[in-house]
Amino acid sequence: MCGITGFLGGNWSGGGDGARATVTRMAQALAHRGPDAQGELVEPGDRLALGHRRLSIVDLSPAGAQPMISSSGHYALVYNGELYNHPDLRRQLQAEGRAPAWRGHSDTETLLATIDAWGIRTALERLIGMFAIALWDRRDRSLVLARDRLGEKPLFYGWQGTGKDAVFLFGSELKALAQHPGFVGEIDRQSLSAFTRYGYVPAPTSIFAGIRKLLPGTFLTVTANAREPVIERYWSGAEAAAQGYREPLRLTPGEAVDALEGLLGDAVGRQMVADVPLGAFLSGGIDSSVIVALMQARSAQPVRTFSIGFPEVAYNEANHAKAVAQHLGTDHTELYVTTDEALGVIPRLPRIYDEPFADSSQIPTVLVSELAACTVTVSLSGDAGDELFGGYNRYRMAGALWGKLARVPRPLRLAAARGMTAVSHSGWDRAAEALGTFLSSAQVRLPGEKIHKAAGVLASRSIDELYLGLVSQWQDPAHLVIGGTDSLQSLPDGLEALGAIERMMASDMLTYLPDDILAKIDRAAMSTSLESRVPFLDHRVVEFAWRLPTALKLRAGETKWVLRRLLDRFVPRALVDRPKMGFGVPIDSWLRDQLRPWAEALIDPQRLTREGYFDPVAVQSEWRTHCSGRSNRQHRLWTVLMFQQWLEASKALREPPRLAA
Numbered sequence: 029m030c031g032i033t034g035f036l037g038g039n040w041s042g043g044g045d046g047a048r049a050t051v052t053r054m055a056q057a058l059a060h061r062g063p064d065a066q067g068e069l070v071e072p073g074d075r076l077a078l079g080h081r082r083l084s085i086v087d088l089s090p091a092g093a094q095p096m097i098s099s100s101g102h103y104a105l106v107y108n109g110e111l112y113n114h115p116d117l118r119r120q121l122q123a124e125g126r127a128p129a130w131r132g133h134s135d136t137e138t139l140l141a142t143i144d145a146w147g148i149r150t151a152l153e154r155l156i157g158m159f160a161i162a163l164w165d166r167r168d169r170s171l172v173l174a175r176d177r178l179g180e181k182p183l184f185y186g187w188q189g190t191g192k193d194a195v196f197l198f199g200s201e202l203k204a205l206a207q208h209p210g211f212v213g214e215i216d217r218q219s220l221s222a223f224t225r226y227g228y229v230p231a232p233t234s235i236f237a238g239i240r241k242l243l244p245g246t247f248l249t250v251t252a253n254a255r256e257p258v259i260e261r262y263w264s265g266a267e268a269a270a271q272g273y274r275e276p277l278r279l280t281p282g283e284a285v286d287a288l289e290g291l292l293g294d295a296v297g298r299q300m301v302a303d304v305p306l307g308a309f310l311s312g313g314i315d316s317s318v319i320v321a322l323m324q325a326r327s328a329q330p331v332r333t334f335s336i337g338f339p340e341v342a343y344n345e346a347n348h349a350k351a352v353a354q355h356l357g358t359d360h361t362e363l364y365v366t367t368d369e370a371l372g373v374i375p376r377l378p379r380i381y382d383e384p385f386a387d388s389s390q391i392p393t394v395l396v397s398e399l400a401a402c403t404v405t406v407s408l409s410g411d412a413g414d415e416l417f418g419g420y421n422r423y424r425m426a427g428a429l430w431g432k433l434a435r436v437p438r439p440l441r442l443a444a445a446r447g448m449t450a451v452s453h454s455g456w457d458r459a460a461e462a463l464g465t466f467l468s469s470a471q472v473r474l475p476g477e478k479i480h481k482a483a484g485v486l487a488s489r490s491i492d493e494l495y496l497g498l499v500s501q502w503q504d505p506a507h508l509v510i511g512g513t514d515s516l517q518s519l520p521d522g523l524e525a526l527g528a529i530e531r532m533m534a535s536d537m538l539t540y541l542p543d544d545i546l547a548k549i550d551r552a553a554m555s556t557s558l559e560s561r562v563p564f565l566d567h568r569v570v571e572f573a574w575r576l577p578t579a580l581k582l583r584a585g586e587t588k589w590v591l592r593r594l595l596d597r598f599v600p601r602a603l604v605d606r607p608k609m610g611f612g613v614p615i616d617s618w619l620r621d622q623l624r625p626w627a628e629a630l631i632d633p634q635r636l637t638r639e640g641y642f643d644p645v646a647v648q649s650e651w652r653t654h655c656s657g658r659s660n661r662q663h664r665l666w667t668v669l670m671f672q673q674w675l676e677a678s679k680a681l682r683e684p685p686r687l688a689a
Contacts, residue, residue, distance in 0.1 A: 030094070031058025031081040031554075032106040032162050032183075033204035036074075036171050037252040038195030044072040054207040055079030058200055061108070061554045069095040069104055074169050075252055078162060079204075080106040083557055085302050085406060091132025098140045099128035102167055105140050108200055109159030109181045110561065112298035114138040117154065121145055148172055148247060152262045156298070156566060160242075162198060170251045173198055177263045178412070178565045179231075179244035179542025182550060186239035187255055188212050196250055197239075201551075202382040205239065212238065213678075220384075220641065221505035221512035224667045227386040228544045235383040235674075244542055263567065266522030269534040272574025273526050284580050285593045287572065289322075292594075295566035296322040296408070304405035307332030309396055310360070312348030314419070314591055314604055315410030319563055321356055321598035323408065330359040334400040334407070336392050337364040340614050351603050363399050370395065370613055371622060377670070378677035380555045386501070386670040387544050388615045388662075393552040401556035411545050412564035415537045416573040417588040418581035422498050423529050430491040430528070441486040491528045492519050499540065501663045508646050508668075529578060537570075616662040620655055627651075627665070630672040639675065642668060 033054040040047055048070045055066055062081025069078040080094040095106050111117070114135035121127035126145040131137060135157075142151040143163065158180035163172040175183050185198040188210045195210040205211050216237040223229045231241040242248060245263040279287065300306060300323060308320050310333040323331045333353050337346025346362050353360035373391045380394065400407045414420050433441060485497030496519070497503060506514040519535045526534060546562070553560040563569070576590060583589035595604060619627055629635075631651060633644035647668055654661040 030108045031061030031200045032108045033199035034078040036196040039193045047077045051077035051079040054204045057203045063557045078106045087132045087134035092134030098144045104164040106162045111135040111157040113156040174247035175242045177245045177567045183242040217511045221509045224502045224505045225500045265538050268571050269574045276577045277575045293322050295563040299561045302406045306406040307404040308408040310349045311345050312352050315413030317352050318595050319410045324356045333358040333360045335362045336396045378674040384671040384674045386667040397553045397556045401558040406559045408561045411562050415541050417591050419588045426495045495532050616660045
């Protein structure tokens with residue numbers, strides 16, 4: 029795992045020395061992603077500069093240093109990620125007689141050799157791994173950027189400036205781009221509108237005008253003389269979902285579990301290879317427990333596992349994780365975090381995430397990453413199990429809800445929504461306690477919050493619109509963001525032939541997963557120089573999951589049925605059979621108590637008017653409603669507060685990084 033950055037074109041009036049100083053400063057901004065070494069390559073004649081920060085994982089010797097030049101001299105490369113099949117690729121190259129004289133055993137050298145032998149597209153199609161790549165073609169004088177299939181590793185890019193000063197910037201994080209003197213940093217209000225709806229800025233946009241995120245499964249080519257990058261797709265998640273839906277596997281339930289164990293087990297085994305200490309995040313839920321069980325089955329030593337606990341019972345999973353760890357025999361570390369320790373993370377969030385990010389589980393994710401980084405350099409996680417195997421309750425909820433709503437005229441639905449929101453969250457929660465047996469069997473947690481959210485989408489015209497509403501924080505960003513637009517997007521292209529539940533799952537895999545879940549874990553882990561790996565996102569597992577009929581994922585009232593049956597082979601069902609919790613913190617109560625002075629300062633009406641991004645009336649209305657206790661508006665308010673805090677801290681993006689002596 030590393031950090032990459034660089035630029036093409038721009039004003040080189042300072043010559044090569046000035047460019048080297050700039051790219052050095054850009055790379056230093058990524059020191060947390062790669063604390064072990066730094067390297068630069070500057071080619072003044074082509075007005076190109078590449079920068080790299082190294083976190084040594086495989087081949088710790090100087091033979092793995094970057095930027096790296098191919099043995100032919102054709103290419104120069106900086107790269108962030110891991111190739112889990114690089115020994116296989118070396119054997120293929122050797123068999124074809126196209127292997128170079130190897131200098132070491134790093135996957136970086138393997139990657140360069142595959143590109144040299146097969147070209148960029150074929151090489152990308154043969155890779156199994158996570159990566160963000162910047163490749164300079166010294167013959168064609170072209171720059172190629174590439175990103176892994178599912179978006180595990182981030183990559184920002186874009187032209188800034190005009191005329192001879194126009195410069196193409198790229199980097200793993202925005203803070204690296206901001207170190208270039210040509211970086212403009214103008215906030216894109218359409219991106220801000222989308223952020224307030226979803227809680228993250230959806231790709232391909234970023235919070236800054238002119239700066240974009242490279243979409244997963246694509247690569248782009250750009251030259252100093254051609255302003256418009258040519259973007260090509262080498263793998264499509266939408267096509268994988270559609271093809272799997274059209275051509276499902278004909279397996280018995282037992283055969284499906286066997287096949288999943290073999291394929292996911294192979295992915296786990298490949299991702300356990302490292303020349304540094306390795307462990308895993310363990311929440312005690314289905315997904316992380318499956319990954320840890322498969323790891324322990326492949327390890328002669330106890331696997332190191334890590335979990336975070338909270339004093340608030342409704343948000344604490346540490347006891348469940350401990351029970352799973354004891355059963356599997358892992359070397360388990362847990363840390364119970366006080367409220368003050370959790371709150372102490374909040375001031376650091378803008379620097380960690382670079383652009384506004386409002387998934388409040390970012391707080392425990394940072395804390396568990398810091399815990400793991402004390403003893404390991406690599407940690408596997410169970411992320412993506414929900415998107416691939418139907419784990420979110422909203423999949424069932426949306427289908428069941430639309431089946432009833434479609435038969436009711438919209439005016440009546442709107443009236444029902446008013447009635448549902450007339451009862452407070454706490455009122456619905458109290459009613460739920462009276463129906464405890466029913467709700468327990470339905471696996472419903474925080475029913476009041478879910479009922480209010482459902483009320484907000486009763487006017488939907490289709491199940492797709494209903495689903496987009498369910499995953500939205502603010503339903504009307506155009507009324508919140510001054511100069512903004514309504515950012516409700518349609519589902520991604522290519523999903524039209526899928527069933528309703530499958531469209532929801534595929535949409536989450538293509539949007540919510542890379543832009544929220546994977547961004548969250550990447551920034552949190554890398555802020556502590558910890559490499560995170562996600563075995564569920566081996567593309568072979570992804571393609572297999574989409575070929576499994578939905579009846580093997582949502583079955584007999586259970587989500588993730590096939591995963592649960594796999595886990596049954598390792599862990600007693602009683603240890604993991606409970607309502608889905610997520611990985612959250614009690615933002616709602618904190619905003620009414622410990623965080624109230626902080627929040628009120630950020631959303632002071634005069635301040636909002638002066639800054640000119642949010643309508644003060646809309647924000648204050650939500651704030652008063654939340655503080656009264658009549659309704660939980662934490663998700664809406666958290667998006668506003670995270671932007672406000674980011675805005676206050678964003679000037680630090682341009683400050684030179686502070687390096688340890």
